[in-house]
Amino acid sequence: MTIREFYTLVGGSYDEVAERFPSDALILRFLTMLPQDGSMELLARSVDAADAKTAFRAVHTLKGVALNLGLTALAGVCSEMTEALRGSDTLPASAPALFEAVQREYDKVTGALAQLTA
Amino acid sequence: MDERKLLIADDSELNRAILVSVLEKDFDILEAADGKEAIAALAAHEGGIAALLLDVVMPEADGFEVLAEMNRRGWIDEVPTIMISAETGGSYIDRAFQLGASDYVSRPFAPNMIRRRVINAILLHTKTQKLTGLIADRFYRRERNTDILAAILGYAVEYRSGERGTHMTNVSRITGLLLHRLLERTDRCPIGPEDIETVCIASSLHDIGKLLIPEGILTKPTALTPGEFDIVKQHTRLGAKIISDLPIYQNETIIKYALEICRWHHERWNGEGYPDGLKGEDIPIAAQVVSLADAYDALTSKRCYKEALSHEKSLEMIRGGECGSFNPLLLECLNDITDTLKHSAGAEAAVEPPAYRWAKELIWKPDDSRQELSSARMTKQVEQELSKRRFFSDLTEEFWFEYTRHPDAVALSAGAARRTGLPRVIVGPLSCTQLCSVVSADTIQAMRDRLLCAASDETYLEFETELTLDGHPSLCQIAIQITWASDEPGRFSSLFGRVLDIGERCRRLEDYRQAFAAPVLHPALLPVTVGADHVLRITGEQVIGVLESCRSMFDTVRLVDPEICMQLTDTSDGAVVEKSEHCYAIWNKTQRCEHCISQEVIRTRRAQTKVEAVGDKVFYVHAVCVEVDGVPYALELVSPIRMEDLRGDEDASVLNQLLLRNRQVYIDSATHVYNRRYFDDRLRDLDGEFTLAMLDLDHFKHINDTYGHLAGDAALSRAAQAIRSAIRTGDELVRYGGDEFLLLFHDMPRNALKKKLESIRAAVENLEFPEYPGLRITVSIGGAHAVGPLADTVQKADQALYHAKAAKNRTVLYKEDPQ
Numbered sequence: 001m002t003i004r005e006f007y008t009l010v011g012g013s014y015d016e017v018a019e020r021f022p023s024d025a026l027i028l029r030f031l032t033m034l035p036q037d038g039s040m041e042l043l044a045r046s047v048d049a050a051d052a053k054t055a056f057r058a059v060h061t062l063k064g065v066a067l068n069l070g071l072t073a074l075a076g077v078c079s080e081m082t083e084a085l086r087g088s089d090t091l092p093a094s095a096p097a098l099f100e101a102v103q104r105e106y107d108k109v110t111g112a113l114a115q116l117t118a
Numbered sequence: 119m120d121e122r123k124l125l126i127a128d129d130s131e132l133n134r135a136i137l138v139s140v141l142e143k144d145f146d147i148l149e150a151a152d153g154k155e156a157i158a159a160l161a162a163h164e165g166g167i168a169a170l171l172l173d174v175v176m177p178e179a180d181g182f183e184v185l186a187e188m189n190r191r192g193w194i195d196e197v198p199t200i201m202i203s204a205e206t207g208g209s210y211i212d213r214a215f216q217l218g219a220s221d222y223v224s225r226p227f228a229p230n231m232i233r234r235r236v237i238n239a240i241l242l243h244t245k246t247q248k249l250t251g252l253i254a255d256r257f258y259r260r261e262r263n264t265d266i267l268a269a270i271l272g273y274a275v276e277y278r279s280g281e282r283g284t285h286m287t288n289v290s291r292i293t294g295l296l297l298h299r300l301l302e303r304t305d306r307c308p309i310g311p312e313d314i315e316t317v318c319i320a321s322s323l324h325d326i327g328k329l330l331i332p333e334g335i336l337t338k339p340t341a342l343t344p345g346e347f348d349i350v351k352q353h354t355r356l357g358a359k360i361i362s363d364l365p366i367y368q369n370e371t372i373i374k375y376a377l378e379i380c381r382w383h384h385e386r387w388n389g390e391g392y393p394d395g396l397k398g399e400d401i402p403i404a405a406q407v408v409s410l411a412d413a414y415d416a417l418t419s420k421r422c423y424k425e426a427l428s429h430e431k432s433l434e435m436i437r438g439g440e441c442g443s444f445n446p447l448l449l450e451c452l453n454d455i456t457d458t459l460k461h462s463a464g465a466e467a468a469v470e471p472p473a474y475r476w477a478k479e480l481i482w483k484p485d486d487s488r489q490e491l492s493s494a495r496m497t498k499q500v501e502q503e504l505s506k507r508r509f510f511s512d513l514t515e516e517f518w519f520e521y522t523r524h525p526d527a528v529a530l531s532a533g534a535a536r537r538t539g540l541p542r543v544i545v546g547p548l549s550c551t552q553l554c555s556v557v558s559a560d561t562i563q564a565m566r567d568r569l570l571c572a573a574s575d576e577t578y579l580e581f582e583t584e585l586t587l588d589g590h591p592s593l594c595q596i597a598i599q600i601t602w603a604s605d606e607p608g609r610f611s612s613l614f615g616r617v618l619d620i621g622e623r624c625r626r627l628e629d630y631r632q633a634f635a636a637p638v639l640h641p642a643l644l645p646v647t648v649g650a651d652h653v654l655r656i657t658g659e660q661v662i663g664v665l666e667s668c669r670s671m672f673d674t675v676r677l678v679d680p681e682i683c684m685q686l687t688d689t690s691d692g693a694v695v696e697k698s699e700h701c702y703a704i705w706n707k708t709q710r711c712e713h714c715i716s717q718e719v720i721r722t723r724r725a726q727t728k729v730e731a732v733g734d735k736v737f738y739v740h741a742v743c744v745e746v747d748g749v750p751y752a753l754e755l756v757s758p759i760r761m762e763d764l765r766g767d768e769d770a771s772v773l774n775q776l777l778l779r780n781r782q783v784y785i786d787s788a789t790h791v792y793n794r795r796y797f798d799d800r801l802r803d804l805d806g807e808f809t810l811a812m813l814d815l816d817h818f819k820h821i822n823d824t825y826g827h828l829a830g831d832a833a834l835s836r837a838a839q840a841i842r843s844a845i846r847t848g849d850e851l852v853r854y855g856g857d858e859f860l861l862l863f864h865d866m867p868r869n870a871l872k873k874k875l876e877s878i879r880a881a882v883e884n885l886e887f888p889e890y891p892g893l894r895i896t897v898s899i900g901g902a903h904a905v906g907p908l909a910d911t912v913q914k915a916d917q918a919l920y921h922a923k924a925a926k927n928r929t930v931l932y933k934e935d936p937q
Binding site: 016019020021022026029030033034036037038039054056057060061063064065067068069070 | 129130131132133135136139173175176177203204225226227228229230
């Protein structure tokens, strides 16, 4: 699998990322750091604990990371959840569904990443 | 780039890693995972951090809190900060800049760009610091040089008198201390704080006249003879003369003070000083202060003819009047600063360098830049609106124009420019000959006249005139929207207009009229149906015939082309095409009817009815759609509603029954205005921007009780009449309740409302009732202007009315509660 194929698979934009990063090696390096970035776990934990404020922060950070890496689809669902949680003290009713969407995209990315680095 | 430190604050390790990878070649990188760590790092490396990259959303303390802390601790001016965030909302950006961030970068970013931004931010910061330092330095050095020069001059004068002390600098210093203290004690001092420095420098010159006194006398070790003393006393006059004889700088402030000080530093409060014997407040304050400083210093320093006295003894002698009398307030000041005098005797004047602070303010000016930011955004929004308008204007075939008074110019739409052959923008239109060939001078004059007599609440104007389009004259209809100047009453600031070429439509109407000249068919044989869903289809020649046959039933029959508001009217004298009047002129209106029935009819192809009031009379209008050779018009059938129709005549046709019903339904019999039912059916559910008022007759019950019910009715009806005369057509007056009215204005500017309501109130107040002498009525009025459902605006007006009712005979406008 090439990096371009990876991006197509996860609904990202390789061209966009390639413009910003000087080399594929660099892109790959950061992509592999993604699973260690704690935002997804933090998000899962805080949704479970109904901690809206922490969940907002976590999904917002994850959104930033996704944007940086050109993972457009993931950034999109993160953005939706961010907006739904913005400024509120409690989880809205849409939270579980939105979280699921985020989880789905995230898993897609990590799954494809495993193939890429295999 | 030297190995300075860069602090990166972001809760995501990945984000930090990306930044590190870009910047580690140029900087020594410190990382922080949350706001608290960032603040700790700033404190630990105070002064050593070249720049800060700051994320917004972080735990413990977010980006804004970090900025706030940096402000509190004064770091904000030392560390250029670049905010990085996935947030792109304007409020975030604004807030960041307001808190002193140097730059704002949104995610996703290009790593190379980040590097550039960081380097630039640091460069800018460094340059600014250097510049501040340079300016301050220069300034400071200048000032210092001046001080030194003055000291040398003073020393030279003393030198000649055989003294080797620092008398001049002492006097200068003491003068400064006294003046500062004086300003703290009184606000009537004619010398402002900005002049203190000048006075101090001028004070060094106080004995300059001694340069012209013979050396022998000045250096005499023994007491002077009275004759010698007189000569020495001349130094005051001589010093002033030297300065006033200066061929240059005569207008400078320092010269003014130097003159005062030189001449009068030996005057005394009780008038016993020299050379002029000035007394009390006549002695300029600068001279007074210097004379006291001089006296004090003379006592406390060693001279060639005496020893130095102690501080306490000197004060005692001065207070005791042994050196002459002084201004009591100054003596108190001297007392106040006694400690400073004692301990800094002989010390250099403590020069507080305001230079650095001043230079910094000059360069940085933080408040201005923040304000500039929000006004820049507003400008951007306005620019966007303008470009939208331009785009539209460029595309349109239609003929639009805009005239502005300042600047005096006309702007045309693309269509307008093409059809007139004029340029898109004309500056100084009235003096443009090209324009005058399109629009005749008469037209312009007529327009100006119309505008001159337009009231400030009129915002719409419509009229016909001839313009030269595509090279030949065409009859056109011009509709203008007027924007009144908010700062110049009675003058408009701009006009926005649309021009319609109506020549062809007029011609068509004219054709129908002429077709009748050669009647081909007998009118009676024409199919005429005036049903609800029917669209009557006829030919041009049949028009007049149709009109004539309807004439038997209705008072006025007309064929209306609502696009250009004109009609072909069949009156008792035959058919007339009215071109100069508009279809709404028949209702005494100056612009298109709010519910233009003809437009409705043509649009829906269904018959419509409405009721129109003109002054005291009420009319019933029935309209159907008519297609003449395929061109749609409205056929309007108008009849007045007469009192006689109420009486059940045998001749009363179905139509009359209809008329009667409508009248009963919607007109209040006592006051001849719309009734509550009209409001409920037609007005209550409206939504939009409304200006309306609620009016309530004061003491109505009392009137009924005192003068009887007939009087009460008369009061009501006269009041209604008075209100009706004060309003324009298009405004709707409704009898809302027993003695309550609702007045709905059509297109009334907010600032004209109060005046209008006041005039109504006054009109009612001035009503006289010949049949009931002594009867006076007044009305309380509550006005409101709001956007939204009409019912809400009515409520607001009601609240305002409630307040007006408290005082009676008042007008109150609804004001939003400032929350």
